[in-house]
Structure formats: C-alpha cells, structure tokens
Amino acid sequence: MTENEIYLELGKDEFRDRFISLAKSGNFILRLMFAMDDRASDGSFKVYAVFSERGRDIFHIPFMRLEGENPRYRSITPDVPAVHWYEREIRDMFGLAPEGHPDLRRLIFHEAFPSGSYPLRKDWSITDADLKEWGEGTAIKEPYQFMKVEGEGVYEIPVGPVHAGIIEPGHFRFSAVGETIFFLEARLFYTHKGTEKHFERIGFSEGVKLAERVSGTSSFSHSSAYCMAVERMSGIEIPEHAKAARTLLLELERLYNHIGDIGNMCAGTGLTVGYAKGAVVKERLMQLNERLTGSRYLRGINTIGGVKKDVFLQRDDILATVETVTGEYREFMKLLLGTVSHVERLQNAGILSKDIAMKLGATGITARASGIDDDMRKAHPHLVYDSLDFDVCTMLQGDVYARMMVRAGEAECSMSMIDSLLERTFEGGLSAELKDIPAFSSALGYTETPRGSVFYWVKSDKDGKPLRVKLRSPSFCNWPVVPIAVHGNIVPDFPLCNKSFNLSYSGCDM
Amino acid sequence: MIKEILINITGRKGAVPFPEGFMISSEEAAQIVSLKEKIDSVFGRSLRIRQVDAGSCNACEWECTALTNPVYDIQRFGIDFVASPRHADVLLVTGPVSRQMELALKKTYIATPEPRLVVACGDCAIDGGIYRGSYAVTNGVAGVIPVDCYIPGCPPTPTALLKGLFDLLDKMIHR
Numbered sequence: 001m002t003e004n005e006i007y008l009e010l011g012k013d014e015f016r017d018r019f020i021s022l023a024k025s026g027n028f029i030l031r032l033m034f035a036m037d038d039r040a041s042d043g044s045f046k047v048y049a050v051f052s053e054r055g056r057d058i059f060h061i062p063f064m065r066l067e068g069e070n071p072r073y074r075s076i077t078p079d080v081p082a083v084h085w086y087e088r089e090i091r092d093m094f095g096l097a098p099e100g101h102p103d104l105r106r107l108i109f110h111e112a113f114p115s116g117s118y119p120l121r122k123d124w125s126i127t128d129a130d131l132k133e134w135g136e137g138t139a140i141k142e143p144y145q146f147m148k149v150e151g152e153g154v155y156e157i158p159v160g161p162v163h164a165g166i167i168e169p170g171h172f173r174f175s176a177v178g179e180t181i182f183f184l185e186a187r188l189f190y191t192h193k194g195t196e197k198h199f200e201r202i203g204f205s206e207g208v209k210l211a212e213r214v215s216g217t218s219s220f221s222h223s224s225a226y227c228m229a230v231e232r233m234s235g236i237e238i239p240e241h242a243k244a245a246r247t248l249l250l251e252l253e254r255l256y257n258h259i260g261d262i263g264n265m266c267a268g269t270g271l272t273v274g275y276a277k278g279a280v281v282k283e284r285l286m287q288l289n290e291r292l293t294g295s296r297y298l299r300g301i302n303t304i305g306g307v308k309k310d311v312f313l314q315r316d317d318i319l320a321t322v323e324t325v326t327g328e329y330r331e332f333m334k335l336l337l338g339t340v341s342h343v344e345r346l347q348n349a350g351i352l353s354k355d356i357a358m359k360l361g362a363t364g365i366t367a368r369a370s371g372i373d374d375d376m377r378k379a380h381p382h383l384v385y386d387s388l389d390f391d392v393c394t395m396l397q398g399d400v401y402a403r404m405m406v407r408a409g410e411a412e413c414s415m416s417m418i419d420s421l422l423e424r425t426f427e428g429g430l431s432a433e434l435k436d437i438p439a440f441s442s443a444l445g446y447t448e449t450p451r452g453s454v455f456y457w458v459k460s461d462k463d464g465k466p467l468r469v470k471l472r473s474p475s476f477c478n479w480p481v482v483p484i485a486v487h488g489n490i491v492p493d494f495p496l497c498n499k500s501f502n503l504s505y506s507g508c509d510m
Numbered sequence: 511m512i513k514e515i516l517i518n519i520t521g522r523k524g525a526v527p528f529p530e531g532f533m534i535s536s537e538e539a540a541q542i543v544s545l546k547e548k549i550d551s552v553f554g555r556s557l558r559i560r561q562v563d564a565g566s567c568n569a570c571e572w573e574c575t576a577l578t579n580p581v582y583d584i585q586r587f588g589i590d591f592v593a594s595p596r597h598a599d600v601l602l603v604t605g606p607v608s609r610q611m612e613l614a615l616k617k618t619y620i621a622t623p624e625p626r627l628v629v630a631c632g633d634c635a636i637d638g639g640i641y642r643g644s645y646a647v648t649n650g651v652a653g654v655i656p657v658d659c660y661i662p663g664c665p666p667t668p669t670a671l672l673k674g675l676f677d678l679l680d681k682m683i684h685r
C-alpha cells in the first residue's frame with residue numbers, strides 16, 4: 001500500500017547533503033519535515049523529510065537518527081529557507097536544536113510556556129502550576145522579541161489577537177511608513193490546541209473526528225487524508241465506490257470554499273453586492289452538504305475504510321443544486337469582472353513572486369497563482385482523480401487577482417468533475433473490511449484541500465496504537481509568505497491581501 | 511417560498527417572510543421573529559455581538575458569518591456583529607479556549623461594558639469537545655469567564671445560533 005514511499009536512512013551529514021541537493025535540483029518538491037521520539041525502541045530521535053518527485057508518483061523520504069538527551073544538528077535553513085518553520089517547530093516540540101538557524105525564537109509557544117519543555121517527547125509532563133501560569137500568560141519564561149524597524153517616520157500598528165470582524169486570532173505588527181507597509185510580523189499559534197499529541201491519546205479511530213476539526217472549512221480533506229494514511233498503514237484497499245464518494249465530496253468542499261473565498265474578497269474592496277451574492281451561492285452549497293451528510297461541513301461521513309453513507313443516492317439533488325449554482329456563479333463572476341473598481345484593487349496588490357513562493361515552499365492556490373504547477377490531484381493521483389479530466393490552473397502574476405482567477409478556474413473544474421462523477425457508476429460497497437493495525441508500521445496520507453496540499457504521517461506502536469501522528473496543513477506552508485507579499489502595499493489593503501490567501505489559523509497552529 | 515410566506519401570513523403571529531432555503535418550520539419562524547420584539551424591549555432595538563475565537567477550528571466562525579448573509583440576514587432583527595468588545599452587549603465565544611488565548615479572552619471580557627452576556631458557542635466551548643483533555647486547552651469557556659448561555663453543535667447551524675440567542679434573551683426577561 002505504501003509502494004510510493006521510499007525511505008532511506010542517512011547519517012547526519014549525508015542527510016543534510018541529500019536534503020540540500022534534492023531541494024535545489026528543481027525536480028523535487030519539499031512536502032514536509034518532521035521528527036519523532038523513538039527513544040523507547042532504539043534510543044534516538046528521528047528526523048524525516050518528505051520530497052515529491054516531479055512527474056512521478058514517488059515520495060523520497062530520507063531520515064536521520066539523532067542520539068542523546070538534547071541533540072543538535074546543523075540547520076538546513078541557510079541553504080533551504082523553506083524549512084525555517086519546520087526546524088523551529090521540531091525544536092519547540094522535541095528540543096532538537098538546529099545550530100545556525102537564523103531565527104531561534106520560539107515559534108509555537110508564547111512567553112509563558114515553560115522553557116526546556118517539549119510536549120511531543122514521550123516522557124513529557126507538565127505541572128498544574130505551569131499550566132496555570134501558561135494560561136495566565138503573565139510569567140515570562142522565555143522572552144519574545146518582535147523585529148524592530150527604525151528610521152524616520154516609521155511607526156508600529158499592533159493588531160490582535162482579538163481583531164476586527166469574525167475571524168480567528170493572530171497578532172500582526174505592522175511597521176508602516178505613512179500608509180505603506182514596510183514590514184509585517186505575524187505572530188500566530190494562539191489557537192495551538194496540542195492536536196498532534198492529542199491524536200496519540202485518543203487512538204486511530206477517534207482520530208477521524210479530530211482530523212475533521214483541525215480546520216473547519218477543510219474538514220473533509222483533512223479526514224480523507226487522515227483515513228488514507230491509516231488505511232495505507234493497515235493495508236486496506238477501499239472500494240471504488242467509496243473512492244468516488246470521497247472524490248465527489250472533496251470537490252464539493254473545494255467548490256463551496258472557492259466560491260465563498262471569491263465572495264469574501266469583495267468584503268476587502270467594499271463591494272457589498274458581490275459579497276452578498278457570493279454568500280448566497282455558498283449558502284446553497286452548504287445546505288446541499290447538510291442534506292447529503294447531515295453536516296454543513298461534511299463531517300461524520302468519513303470513516304476508516306470508506307464512507308458511512310451513499311451520497312450517490314442523492315444524485316438528482318446534487319445535479320440540480322450544482323446546476324443552479326453554476327448559473328448563479330457565472331453571473332456572479334461576470335458582475336465581478338465587469339466592476340472596474342473591484343478588479344483594479346485586485347490587480348498588482350499583494351504580489352508574491354514565483355522565486356519567493358518556491359524558496360519558502362508555498363503550496364496550493366498561493367503557489368499556483370505565482371506560476372508553480374503543483375496540484376496533489378495530478379502529482380500523486382489518489383482516489384479516482386486519475387480517471388477524471390481536469391487541468392491544473394496556474395497564473396503567473398502572483399497578485400490578488402491571480403489568486404482569484406485560479407480559484408475561479410478551479411471552481412469550473414470542480415463543477416465539471418462533479419458532473420462527470422455523477423454520470424458514472426462505481427463498483428463495490430461503501431467501505432472495506434477493517435484490518436488490525438500492524439505493529440510499528442507507518443504511512444503517508446495526503447490530498448489537495450481547497451488551500452493546498454495536506455499531509456498526515458502516521459506510525460503505530462507495538463500494540464497498533466498511535467505512536468506518532470504528524471499533520472502538515474497547507475496554511476503552515478503559506479503563512480510565512482504573507483508578510484512578504486504585503487510588503488509595499490498600503491495598510492488598508494492588508495485585509496484584501498489576507499483574504500486572497502485565506503489561510504487557516506487553526507490548521508497552522510494545530 | 512410563496513408557500514412559506516403564506517404560512518407566515520396565516521400563522522398565529524405575523525412574521526416577516528423567510529427566504530427560500532431557510533429550512534425552518536413556521537412555528538419556529540414565528541418564535542424567531544418574536545426575538546425582534548424581545549431585543550426591542552430589552553436592548554432598545556439593537557443587540558451587538560462580539561465574536562471571540564478562543565481556539566476554534568473556524569467552523570463556528572463561518573456559521574456566524576453565514577448569519578449575516580442574505581438568507582439569514584440577522585441584521586433585520588437588530589442584531590449585528592461588531593469589531594470591538596467595547597461596542598458589544600454579548601460576547602459569543604467559540605473554541606475550547608486554548609491556553610494561549612486564555613489571557614486575551616479574559617482581557618476581552620474586561621473590555622466589554624456591563625451589563626454583558628457571554629454565550630459559549632459550539633461543543634468545544636461547552637466542555638472542550640473533541641479537544642477535551644489536551645494539554646493546550648482549558649476544557650471550555652466556563653472555566654475562564656462566567657457563561658450565561660450555551661449553544662451546542664459542532665458547529666451549531668445558523669438556525670441553531672438564532673434559537674440560542676432567542677433562549678438567551680428569554681432568560682434575560684425572566685430574570
């Protein structure tokens with residue numbers, strides 16, 4: 001089941017060399033980097049990196065062992081900037097220190113979290129007193145220094161974590177010159193919920209529910225990727241019918257997200273009519289979701305081994321709703337593209353160059369709008385995507401307009417994919433028979449969420465219980481590019497730029 | 511839609527028409543419309559809500575946003591979401607309250623002028639939900655600030671949110 005994963009154990013230096021040569025060759029895409037505490041079995045920590053080979057459905061997974069209580073290794077960030085957050089995350093969670101990393105401040109934990117405390121270590125515990133102080137947030141245990149911009153006329157605007165509108169929490173510190181953003185520092189991880197550790201506690205089957213609640217609007221993508229990982233690990237091949245149902249629901253999720261996002265961008269330019277129209281089309285799809293699965297966010301339908309309900313029985317309802325939506329959506333796009341005041345605000349705002357997007361490892365819409373041809377549905381065909389006819393939508397400009405148009409293109413693709421899925425019949429039942437999870441096995445699960453690629457890597461312990469569940473959401477890759485894309489824009493355009501990326505705070509903070 | 515308007519007109523209470531797809535019975539519709547009268551009497555025609563995300567997955571937020579779309583159109587009842595807690599009558603808190611949001615939530619509560627009401631919205635906000643027991647969450651809003659009303663659901667649908675607000679105001683009147 002995991003034939004497309006090639007593991008390769010390397011020494012510390014070879015791992016580094018191999019990593020850099022893969023990342024720089026241009027034929028490989030860095031997907032994620034993560035660590036695990038394997039001291040119980042062989043006394044070492046392990047660090048894995050996952051690369052996709054371009055044009056082939058193969059994952060190259062080099063890994064290294066790090067021995068000792070507080071191991072160190074030479075940071076890869078100076079050579080491959082895309083790993084800067086991964087290395088900081090691994091340090092915060094496992095205490096593996098990347099020597100020579102340019103930014104060694106804590107990433108996930110804020111000032112009041114005890115220093116020298118690493119939650120994903122197997123022997124980790126925390127006292128009630130420490131938890132209380134962490135929550136009160138008053139005891140500064142490891143200071144955090146914001147970047148300082150100095151010079152004539154530079155002033156700071158701190159925003160958040162509780163900031164305008166109905167939105168997730170994050171702290172943004174703008175250093176502005178007049179109206180222009182000179183520098184933006186985003187401090188996130190306010191919604192850190194210890195998700196990865198929680199996966200280990202609750203077991204593989206309950207994990208589906210947790211995966212659905214990592215990022216609200218990507219519930220189905222997350223649960224699909226998680227189920228796929230567990231299925232691959234236990235050698236379960238799910239029936240064709242279940243694969244088709246998952247594909248259909250993934251595309252319905254993409255459709256409501258893309259249309260909703262295009263509508264939300266109108267709120268960023270003050271085009272209230274557009275905002276309202278987009279919201280109505282999205283609402284239709286949300287109500288379809290509810291009729292299909294009982295949940296507006298497609299929750300509770302995925303299960304390890306398949307799906308719980310045959311959504312193809314409601315074929316007529318789906319077809320009729322998608323047809324109405326298609327008509328309304330095209331009218332809506334015509335309105336938007338015909339509104340010069342709207343389009344002008346989008347063009348040349350929040351430009352992300354291809355070079356920066358590559359260097360920082362952007363994914364999904366963000367990457368495709370900057371000219372990077374990468375879509376998990378094509379790069380690693382899963383479910384029934386290889387039997388569907390669709391193109392990877394890309395644009396070159398990398399501005400807000402490009403991100404809107406990539407969404408628009410993908411929404412059209414999703415609508416035609418839904419139609420062609422409903423024309424066909426698929427064999428097999430709704431789910432495969434479950435198998436016992438073998439000891440010490442591992443596997444990757446992945447899919448393309450509306451925001452970009454999502455990855456789960458699961459490993460079982462000797463009893464077939466979770467030893468490690470790594471989750472990498474697309475927002476974790478994309479947040480670091482936002483401050484760069486808004487540089488040189490005016491402060492009032494920040495909400496618009498931010499909406500064009502539409503990143504999940506909860507998915508990133510885990 | 512015409513059918514629903516007819517039901518509303520012939521119903522016991524006069525009700526404003528609910529648009530197509532509201533998925534709500536005429537009895538419930540009448541109940542929700544009476545929400546407006548309550549707001550008129552208790553809050554002087556306007557109820558302002560500040561939504562605070564204390565570690566939610568973002569589904570609850572999107573349901574709150576959906577309340578402002580033309581289908582649910584919460585503004586017609588005199589209810590609106592505001593940007594600052596200083597303008598708010600109600601704090602609508604979602605999420606299990608992550609440790610790193612605990613202080614911000616307390617500060618937001620202090621910044622809200624009295625009399626203030628707190629609604630814990632969604633399963634996570636009630637008792638931590640699926641996240642209950644994780645080291646990084648506090649298992650619900652009630653452990654951090656006093657709560658007046660709970661709205662269950664994961665996430666609660668826009669209709670459930672409306673009904674929850676209705677219950678809250680009912681409680682206010684009978685207090």
